[in-house]
Amino acid sequence: xxxxxxxxxxxxxxxxxxxxxxxxxxxxxxxxxxxxxxxxxxxxxxxxxxxxxxxxxxxxxxxxxxxxxxxxxxxxxxxxxxxxxxxxxxxxxxxxxxxxxxxxxxxxxxxxx
Amino acid sequence: xxxxxxxxxxxxxxxxxxxxxxxxxxxxxxxxxxxxxxxxxxxxxxxxxxxxxxxxxxxxxxxxxxxxxxxxxxxxxxxxxxxxxxxxxxxxxxxxxxxxxxxxxxxxxxx
Numbered sequence: 001x002x003x004x005x006x007x008x009x010x011x012x013x014x015x016x017x018x019x020x021x022x023x024x025x026x027x028x029x030x031x032x033x034x035x036x037x038x039x040x041x042x043x044x045x046x047x048x049x050x051x052x053x054x055x056x057x058x059x060x061x062x063x064x065x066x067x068x069x070x071x072x073x074x075x076x077x078x079x080x081x082x083x084x085x086x087x088x089x090x091x092x093x094x095x096x097x098x099x100x101x102x103x104x105x106x107x108x109x110x111x112x113x
Numbered sequence: 114x115x116x117x118x119x120x121x122x123x124x125x126x127x128x129x130x131x132x133x134x135x136x137x138x139x140x141x142x143x144x145x146x147x148x149x150x151x152x153x154x155x156x157x158x159x160x161x162x163x164x165x166x167x168x169x170x171x172x173x174x175x176x177x178x179x180x181x182x183x184x185x186x187x188x189x190x191x192x193x194x195x196x197x198x199x200x201x202x203x204x205x206x207x208x209x210x211x212x213x214x215x216x217x218x219x220x221x222x223x224x
Contacts, residue, residue: 004156031210033210033211035212035214042214042215042216042217043157043202043204043212043214044214045211045212045213048210048211050210056209056210056211058211090156090157092156092212098206098208098209098210099144099145099164099206099208101159101162102147102159102212103159104156104157104158104159105156106154106155106156107155107156
């Protein structure tokens, strides 16, 4: 079974631009979660989607948004990019139960110049 | 999770020795705990998990111990190999669909 895939793997943007990252979950998984990983803050939860509905959200500004499609694929968008948004953005998928194991993709490395 | 007390940000271990990685979690209501391994340039990889109704769980070369009294989690790796060099994270789950991660421990295996 194929793992979680994320595109693109690397991205360079400038301040003020917006960016859209994509995640395809493991086949059969209906939950997709997004995390931001930085050296200073570690791994931080952004949001989680199940059946196209956001069930939980972390403490990030409104510039960070996401959505999920009917095929469980998910996208996250960051608008008005800031230098501090440079990070590894990780997507994880699970079957969707509250204590189900989350499996991670390789991440998208975003650099904001 | 968060890392206080027994947590070490780095661990150097001789190949063939056993490794013990510690983690202190933050929420006594957490009911599910996971250890992940992250190699350079990759996403976190699931190693082993444990529910709050257990205090020990074993996998292949790995054992997780949970002490709910002091909110402490540990990962033991037997016969550490060069391929075990990575950053190890503990994560806790409150059955609210999100994981809270500890700061991570970088394990370096010496030949």
